[in-house]
Amino acid sequence: MISIFTRAPKKTIKNTVKKTRLPPESVSAPLAEQRPDITWDAGRQTRKGSRYGLYDPAPEGAISTTRQAEVSNLAVPWSPTSYKGLLFGIDLESGWGVMHDPIFAYPHTVNNANVVVIGDIGSAKSSAGKTWGCLRPMIIGRNVIVIDKKPSDSNPEEGEYAELCRYQGGEPVTFKIGGGGSCINIFDPSISAETEEDSTTGETPPSQSMLLRAVAEEVLGRPISPREGKALRTAHRRALKDAKAQGITPTIRLVINRMIDPAEEDSAHLEISKATLREWGYDVAFELERFVEEDLAGMIDNETTKDVKLKDGLTVFDVSQLPENGPALAIVMTVINTWMTNRLFKAKNRRQTHFVVEEAWHLVQTSVAKVIRRNQKVSRAIGLSNWFFFHHVSDIPAGTDAEAIIKECDTVLVYQQKKAPDARAAVDMFDLPASSYPTILNLATGTCLMKIGNEAPFEVKHLRSDVETILTDTDKALVARTTSEKEQDHGLPTA
Numbered sequence: 315m316i317s318i319f320t321r322a323p324k325k326t327i328k329n330t331v332k333k334t335r336l337p338p339e340s341v342s343a344p345l346a347e348q349r350p351d352i353t354w355d356a357g358r359q360t361r362k363g364s365r366y367g368l369y370d371p372a373p374e375g376a377i378s379t380t381r382q383a384e385v386s387n388l389a390v391p392w393s394p395t396s397y398k399g400l401l402f403g404i405d406l407e408s409g410w411g412v413m414h415d416p417i418f419a420y421p422h423t424v425n426n427a428n429v430v431v432i433g434d435i436g437s438a439k440s441s442a443g444k445t446w447g448c449l450r451p452m453i454i455g456r457n458v459i460v461i462d463k464k465p466s467d468s469n470p471e472e473g474e475y476a477e478l479c480r481y482q483g484g485e486p487v488t489f490k491i492g493g494g495g496s497c498i499n500i501f502d503p504s505i506s507a508e509t510e511e512d513s514t515t516g517e518t519p520p521s522q523s524m525l526l527r528a529v530a531e532e533v534l535g536r537p538i539s540p541r542e543g544k545a546l547r548t549a550h551r552r553a554l555k556d557a558k559a560q561g562i563t564p565t566i567r568l569v570i571n572r573m574i575d576p577a578e579e580d581s582a583h584l585e586i587s588k589a590t591l592r593e594w595g596y597d598v599a600f601e602l603e604r605f606v607e608e609d610l611a612g613m614i615d616n617e618t619t620k621d622v623k624l625k626d627g628l629t630v631f632d633v634s635q636l637p638e639n640g641p642a643l644a645i646v647m648t649v650i651n652t653w654m655t656n657r658l659f660k661a662k663n664r665r666q667t668h669f670v671v672e673e674a675w676h677l678v679q680t681s682v683a684k685v686i687r688r689n690q691k692v693s694r695a696i697g698l699s700n701w702f703f704f705h706h707v708s709d710i711p712a713g714t715d716a717e718a719i720i721k722e723c724d725t726v727l728v729y730q731q732k733k734a735p736d737a738r739a740a741v742d743m744f745d746l747p748a749s750s751y752p753t754i755l756n757l758a759t760g761t762c763l764m765k766i767g768n769e770a771p772f773e774v775k776h777l778r779s780d781v782e783t784i785l786t787d788t789d790k791a792l793v794a795r796t797t798s799e800k801e802q803d804h805g806l807p808t809a
């Protein structure tokens with residue numbers, strides 16, 4: 315049994331009344347005198363207060379049960395998120411603003427700051443990435459690094475983030491097959507030279523040797539054998555020593571050379587002949603050589619170009635001109651990710667950073683997923699929030715590192731999945747209630763189901779400002795017809 319009217323403790327009331335200035339004598343008759351049928355003071359001891367109408371009517375409490383008292387607790391629409399975060403849009407059920415910031419929400423509402431966005435083409439995923447993932451976080455001092463995979467509709471020779479990058483005063487860092495673009499040396503001194511054998515904690519970003527192995531497996535299209543691995547590691551160590559002795563920066567070409575022509579000292583150390591050591595490494599060396607000369611030419615085999623640097627604000631790595639098929643894309647994306655994680659790991663006074671990967675299945679489908687997962691593990695230590703964008707759950711092979719990467723994202727945005735199997739797969743993958751299934755099939759453009767940590771998902775409409783609407787408009791025809799007018803309206807550069 316509970317009393318639905320609570321009485322204030324005596325002490326508090328006494329204090330309150332002492333400080334209260336009483337109304338002058340001229341006030342009209344106290345309410346208590348006007349309505350003697352109502353108990354005004356509810357037994358409170360401060361008669362003066364009651365006399366001058368300082369209290370609301372306070373009838374004696376009635377005895378009730380919790381069940382009965384429920385009726386006095388009418389439904390109140392409430393925002394599904396706290397007010398602490400960046401505005402995403404409007405909750406369609408309550409009409410409240412939806413605020414969320416994956417870094418700020420850690421560790422209270424989410425166990426990690428990673429975000430996954432999934433949805434059909436044209437459902438407005440990139441729009442969320444460009445606004446809520448990039449522009450808005452920069453207002454609160456975040457750095458944003460984007461891997462831009464999709465060619466822009468208005469200019470297919472560059473990625474869709476190029477315009478956004480220029481709007482922020484920068485230029486994209488562009489990777490092109492055959493040189494002429496930017497390059498990240500996979501043996502860049504920023505990337506730790508520590509070998510996996512040296513690593514004691516596993517809490518460090520992937521090292522050069524882990525990256526080299528992933529690249530080798532990617533170009534071979536299969537895991538490398540223990541002997542191939544030994545030949546690769548031996549050649550890597552020797553190449554580092556050679557480069558140091560010659561005062562040059564090590565590159566992958568030095569490693570390939572040392573696989574084809576191993577040092578006598580190394581074969582003697584392994585108690586095998588030089589020919590045997592060369593034999594162990596032949597397949598890997600020749601395949602690496604072919605890729606470095608063809609598919610990856612100029613992108614990972616020279617010194618890192620000057621435009622590749624961690625800068626404050628927005629950095630866009632444009633990989634939109636790399637072929638969809640073949641390992642180049644996955645390798646370049648992984649090298650960028652590893653370079654970035656190592657740089658952030660070593661940087662002093664680093665800012666919190668968002669790493670946004672559009673069309674992320676290139677990253678997670680392949681053998682490089684192991685490297686990406688290792689990068690993800692150190693994210694918390696370096697204030698990194700990883701954002702992965704996909705079309706469908708079927709893009710993610712079950713039971714792989716890729717699936718683990720996605721499941722480790724505690725902020726999930728599911729945009730429309732028009733096909734029933736895709737919608738069902740999304741419900742299963744993200745542990746959504748069964749009632750989400752018809753919702754996912756019918757979500758309007760710009761509307762998604764958002765799930766934060768273990769909270770129930772809710773339907774939210776993403777909102778864009780006028781400028782954001784222009785910068786996220788990927789409808790080519792519309793852009794061609796109205797961009798210059800809109801730019802003039804909003805003071806954007808028209809060049």
Ligand SMILES: Nc1ncnc2c1ncn2[C@@H]1O[C@H](COP(=O)(O)OP(=O)(O)O)[C@@H](O)[C@H]1O
Pocket residue numbers: 433434435436437438439440441442759760761775776777778786787788789
């Ligand atoms: N919040 C929104 N509300 C309504 N339409 C939107 C919204 N965001 C983007 N759009 C429109 O949807 C279209 C597709 O957006 P885009 O972000 O490129 O989709 P996706 O990345 O899923 O392919 C664009 O023409 C864009 O103007």
Ligand SMILES: [Mg+2]
Pocket residue numbers: 439440441464672
């Ligand atoms: Mg997109």
